[in-house]
Amino acid sequence: MRTKEEYYARVLENRQLATDPQLLQCTCPNTLCDWHGKCRECVALHRHHGDHIPACLQPIIANKVKALASAAELLTE
Numbered sequence: 001m002r003t004k005e006e007y008y009a010r011v012l013e014n015r016q017l018a019t020d021p022q023l024l025q026c027t028c029p030n031t032l033c034d035w036h037g038k039c040r041e042c043v044a045l046h047r048h049h050g051d052h053i054p055a056c057l058q059p060i061i062a063n064k065v066k067a068l069a070s071a072a073e074l075l076t077e
Helices: 004-017 039-049 058-071
Strands: none
Touching: none
C-alpha cells in the first residue's frame, strides 16, 4: 500500500504526463472511425455494448495475456 506522500507524488506525476501532447494523441490505427481521437467516448461505447477491446488497447492486453500465459506455462498465438 502506498503512503499519502507516495500517492500525492504519483498524482503530480500523472498530471504532468497528462499535459504532454505526445501522450494525448490517439494511437488507434482505425482512423476512419467516427470516434477516432475521442478516446473517452470510444471506450465508453465499447464498455456499454460489451464489444471487443478497442484497437488502441489490444496490444496492451495482448502483452498482459502473454505474460500471464507464460507464468501458467501455456502457449499463446
